[in-house]
Amino acid sequence: MAHGPEKGIGRWLFSTNHKDIGTMYLWFSFAMFLLGGSFAMIIRAELFEPGMQLVKPEFFNQMTTMHGLVMVFGAIMPSFVGLANWMIPLQIGAPDMALPRMNNLSFWILPFGFALLASTLFMEGGAPAFGWTFYAPLSTTYAPSTVNFFIFGVHIIGASSIMGSINIIATVLNMRAPGMTMMKLPLFVWTWLITAFLLVAVMPVLAGTVTMMLMDINFGTSFFDAAGGGDPVLFQHVFWFFGHPEVYIIILPAFGVVSAVIPTFSRKPLFGYSSMVYATSAIAFLSFIVWAHHMFTVGMPLAGELYFMYATMLIAVPTGVKVFNWITTMFRGSLTFETPMLYAIAFIILFTIGGFTGLMMAMAPVDIQYHDTYFIVSHFHYVMVAGAVFAMTSGIYYWLPKWTGKMYNETMGKAQFWVSFIGFNIAFFPQHFLGLAGMPRRYADYALQFAEWNMVSSIGAFMYGAAQLFFLYNVIQTIVAGKPAPEEKTWEGAEGLEWTLSSPPPYHSFTTPPEVK
Amino acid sequence: MSAKPVTRTTLKLLVTAVGMFVFAIFIMPPLYDVFCEITGINGKTDGQYTAGQQIVDSDRVVKVQFVATNNGSMPWQFSPIEYEVKVNPGASTPVEFYAKNPTGRDMVAQAIPNVSPTNAAKFFHKTECFCFNRQELKAGEEAKLGLVFIVDPDLPVGVNTITLSYTLFDVTDRAAEALAQLD
Numbered sequence: 001m002a003h004g005p006e007k008g009i010g011r012w013l014f015s016t017n018h019k020d021i022g023t024m025y026l027w028f029s030f031a032m033f034l035l036g037g038s039f040a041m042i043i044r045a046e047l048f049e050p051g052m053q054l055v056k057p058e059f060f061n062q063m064t065t066m067h068g069l070v071m072v073f074g075a076i077m078p079s080f081v082g083l084a085n086w087m088i089p090l091q092i093g094a095p096d097m098a099l100p101r102m103n104n105l106s107f108w109i110l111p112f113g114f115a116l117l118a119s120t121l122f123m124e125g126g127a128p129a130f131g132w133t134f135y136a137p138l139s140t141t142y143a144p145s146t147v148n149f150f151i152f153g154v155h156i157i158g159a160s161s162i163m164g165s166i167n168i169i170a171t172v173l174n175m176r177a178p179g180m181t182m183m184k185l186p187l188f189v190w191t192w193l194i195t196a197f198l199l200v201a202v203m204p205v206l207a208g209t210v211t212m213m214l215m216d217i218n219f220g221t222s223f224f225d226a227a228g229g230g231d232p233v234l235f236q237h238v239f240w241f242f243g244h245p246e247v248y249i250i251i252l253p254a255f256g257v258v259s260a261v262i263p264t265f266s267r268k269p270l271f272g273y274s275s276m277v278y279a280t281s282a283i284a285f286l287s288f289i290v291w292a293h294h295m296f297t298v299g300m301p302l303a304g305e306l307y308f309m310y311a312t313m314l315i316a317v318p319t320g321v322k323v324f325n326w327i328t329t330m331f332r333g334s335l336t337f338e339t340p341m342l343y344a345i346a347f348i349i350l351f352t353i354g355g356f357t358g359l360m361m362a363m364a365p366v367d368i369q370y371h372d373t374y375f376i377v378s379h380f381h382y383v384m385v386a387g388a389v390f391a392m393t394s395g396i397y398y399w400l401p402k403w404t405g406k407m408y409n410e411t412m413g414k415a416q417f418w419v420s421f422i423g424f425n426i427a428f429f430p431q432h433f434l435g436l437a438g439m440p441r442r443y444a445d446y447a448l449q450f451a452e453w454n455m456v457s458s459i460g461a462f463m464y465g466a467a468q469l470f471f472l473y474n475v476i477q478t479i480v481a482g483k484p485a486p487e488e489k490t491w492e493g494a495e496g497l498e499w500t501l502s503s504p505p506p507y508h509s510f511t512t513p514p515e516v517k
Numbered sequence: 518m519s520a521k522p523v524t525r526t527t528l529k530l531l532v533t534a535v536g537m538f539v540f541a542i543f544i545m546p547p548l549y550d551v552f553c554e555i556t557g558i559n560g561k562t563d564g565q566y567t568a569g570q571q572i573v574d575s576d577r578v579v580k581v582q583f584v585a586t587n588n589g590s591m592p593w594q595f596s597p598i599e600y601e602v603k604v605n606p607g608a609s610t611p612v613e614f615y616a617k618n619p620t621g622r623d624m625v626a627q628a629i630p631n632v633s634p635t636n637a638a639k640f641f642h643k644t645e646c647f648c649f650n651r652q653e654l655k656a657g658e659e660a661k662l663g664l665v666f667i668v669d670p671d672l673p674v675g676v677n678t679i680t681l682s683y684t685l686f687d688v689t690d691r692a693a694e695a696l697a698q699l700d
Contacts, residue, residue: 098523166530174522204534208541223546226629227588227686234549238541301558301636 004507013108016100017507018085021107023403025082026396028110030472032074033389035118037465039067044427044461047454050446060444061129062121068132069150072250073157074114076388080253081106081164083395084192086403088168090498090505091186093177093514098170106163113156120146131442133243136224136235140216147217151210158203165196165203172196177497179516183277186496187270190277191256194284198245198252201288205242209235233298240291248287251351251383252280254391255322258344260496261394262326265341266333267493272325279318279325286315296367305364312362316355323352338491339413343394346421347387354382357432372442375435381428385464393420393471400475401490405504406482412474420467426460558638560631565649566642566667573607574670581668584682585614591687592620593654598661606670609644614662614683618654625692626652628662628683637679640669648683651692 005011005020015021042063046054055063085103089096097103120127125144128134139147172185172193185193212223212235222228224235263270270276293312296305326348335341357379361367370376401407430453435441439450446454485503497516501509553561581604583597594617604610618624628648632638643649647662654660668679 099527162534166527166534169530170523170526173526200530200534201537204536204538205541208538208545211538212542212546226684230546231549231553234546237549238545241541241545299635301556304558 014104016096016104018089018097018100018103019403019505019507021097021103022082022085022087024107025078025085028107029075029077029079029082032070032078032114033468034472036067036070036075037468039063039070040461041465043067044458046444047446048458049455050448050451052445055444057444058126058129061131061442062127064442065128065131065134066118066121069117069128070114071384072132072246073154076250076384076392077161078110079392080192080195080250080388081161081168083188083253083257083392083399084164084168087399087498088171088189088192089175090501090509091189091496092172092175092180093497093510093516094171094175095508095510097167098175099167102163103167106160106167109156110160113153113160116149116156117153120144120149123149133239134210134213135239136213136216136232140213140224143217148214151214154210155207158207161199161203165199168192168196169200177510177513177516183274184516186256187259187273187276187280188253188256191252191259191280194280195249195252198249198284198287202242202245202249205238206246209238209242212238233295236295236298237292240294241288243294244291245284245287247380247383248283250388252283254347254388255280257391257395257398258326258347261340261344261398262329262348263495264398264491264493265336265338265344266330267335268329268333269495270325271328271331272321275321276325279321282318283315286311286318290315293362293364293367296364297371309362309364313359316359319355323348323355338397338410339408339417340394340398342414342417342421343390343397346417347390347394350382350386350390350424354379354387357382370435372440373435374431374439374441377441378428378431378435381431385428386424390420396475398491399498400478401482401485402498402501402503402505404479404482405485405502406478407485407490408474408478408482412470412477416467416470416474419470420464423460423463423465423467427457427464428460430454430457430460558635560633560635560638562630562632562638562641562643565646566644568609568642568644568667571607571609571667572670573605575605577606577670578603579606579668579672579676580678581610581666582678582680583612583614584680586682586684588684588686591626591685593618593624593626593685594659595683595685604668606668606672609665609667611645611663611665614647614664615659616652616654616662616685617659618656621656623653623655623689624687625689626654627686627688628652629686631682631684633680633682634676636673637676640672640676641679641681642667642669651688653692 005017012020012024042055043060046060085097123146125146128139128144128147128150130138130143172189212221215221216223216225222230224230224232226232259270259276290308290312292300292304292308357375361370361376361379397408397413434450434453437450439446487502489499490503497514500514580601582601583599585595585597587593587595594615596615598613598615602610602612630648632641643664643666645663645665647664652660652662
């Protein structure tokens with residue numbers, strides 16, 4: 001017999017319900033997004049003008065490091081896990097996730113992981129200040145004493161990710177409604193399935209990397225210490241063997257969201273469904289064999305540089321397939337431009353810009369010029385923020401009426417989009433120029449010729465930051481005072497099992513499997 | 518029951534995750550070492566070289582530079598006596614380094630060589646080297662440390678300068694441990 005949620009805090013602490021856990025993941029990741037965002041505001045405020053204004057250089061380094069770590073591991077990754085929790089059972093017609101108790105555990109260890117990480121801000125020695133890539137020996141021999149908190153924090157966060165992805169794979173492979181064959185899965189489910197495999201393969205490598213650091217620091221081993229026969233370059237290889245698939249872990253679910261939103265507002269089925277599936281798999285495979293393009297400057301032999309250069313450029317092929325498919329889906333569709341669609345279109349445009357700068361950096365001879373400049377910073381914000389975060393925002397506006405049964409305010413949504421979009425571009429487009437002119441990243445100060453564009457960039461960053469508070473307001477306003485959403489279909493062109501349920505869906509949905517034709 | 522396939526999937530994935538962890542810690546570093554040893558790309562040189570009948574390429578001159586560094590808090594004075602020599606590939610060349618233990622205690626040191634550019638590492642042969650053994654100096658003692666090397670005539674054409682760097686490590690404690698184990 002189905003029953004409603006428990007009363008009080010117990011509902012959340014002991015929840016095994018995929019919707020509750022999804023909601024918690026989303027709120028948690030939004031809190032982390034604001035935390036990481038406030039670090040970014042400190043960075044941009046310090047860089048507003050040349051010279052040292054607000055913070056000390058050591059603290060600035062802590063801010064850049066913590067901003068990266070919190071945004072990647074705290075904001076983007078958990079937010080997509082939250083979306084997966086909410087949407088995957090609804091989209092494949094399953095009553096819940098395959099492993100509901102592990103689901104609870106994988107969420108509830110996250111706050112502890114981040115508490116460990118963030119507590120270092122208040123400790124003697126300060127937070128990690130060695131960059132989010134924590135290269136040895138900066139993170140081993142020269143690390144602050146708080147580095148062990150960072151290491152255990154990463155262990156916990158990694159364990160959470162691994163459990164979350166095992167759960168997703170087990171759900172997708174075993175819990176599909178009768179008739180829901182693999183090639184009928186919504187693309188969001190497909191991209192998450194592939195992402196989850198990537199996570200299971202590389203999060204343990206990250207755990208291994210920090211474990212080797214832990215042993216070097218505390219137990220006298222010399223994995224990364226040349227003095228004992230190790231090699232700091234090994235650190236970079238092991239880290240990027242995790243790190244490169246990691247960037248696809250972040251972007252693939254975003255592809256999935258966009259592949260749901262674009263067809264809905266084009267009122268056409270997604271163009272080239274099966275090519276999308278194969279392109280996603282190809283990207284996932286390629287992500288394992290290109291890692292050293294992050295380290296063209298370590299002194300690789302020519303053959304190595306050439307191999308990693310061409311292999312990296314190869315990724316543009318499946319990615320191009322996806323971009324062309326989205327555009328072809330829109331071609332001759334009856335387009336309307338509600339907020340989710342605006343975000344999805346902005347995603348395509350800006351992600352493609354980020355992809356092109358990525359291609360520029362894939363070229364080993366020119367990358368030596370770009371390496372560790374603001375050109376890199378601009379590139380990965382175009383793919384991480386305008387890519388992953390825009391897609392996430394699109395997904396939230398898209399499914400929020402389904403989750404809450406309330407409709408957000410369209411005018412406010414569109415306004416929020418435009419402030420975000422303009423703010424983002426003002427913040428990050430000038431960083432291309434700064435990087436090409438040679439401004440190095442990770443410094444609290446800069447030479448005078450970079451002053452104008454840095455000020456412009458900071459203004460854009462504040463604008464983008466304010467837009468996120470506006471977003472928070474929109475979501476809360478919807479939950480508290482939104483008009484009731486249409487009973488089932490919020491969007492005229494929406495397809496999929498989630499739209500056959502009421503809005504909000506019952507606490508226990510698909511207790512009898514739906515028929516999929 | 519439907520629980521069985523779920524359990525099976527979960528177990529497979531858990532084993533994969535543990536396997537990748539083991540791969541990262543116990544397989545990647547040794548693999549990296551082996552790879553570097555075969556290709557010589559991180560500048561590690563081979564061990565003792567037995568010189569065969571070398572043909573001296575007297576048309577070509579290669580500059581060999583020497584760098585001596587102390588690791589960490591190693592207190593010895595350590596430097597090459599000649600900082601640079603010009604050699605013909607194939608010719609056997611002796612050079613010397615100077616070392617002094619200025620402290621008041623007996624110490625043992627180990628020198629670790631590294632060759633740059635890395636694609637020259639495989640073509641730099643040492644027939645005799647103080648780096649093949651630990652060097653022991655009593656308090657205040659000084660010594661000249663010998664090295665005999667041959668630059669291989671097959672050295673890639675683009676390489677005109679080779680830098681040989683030695684880093685000197687204090688291994689006094691480890692040497693004592695090793696002796697204790699022998700007793």
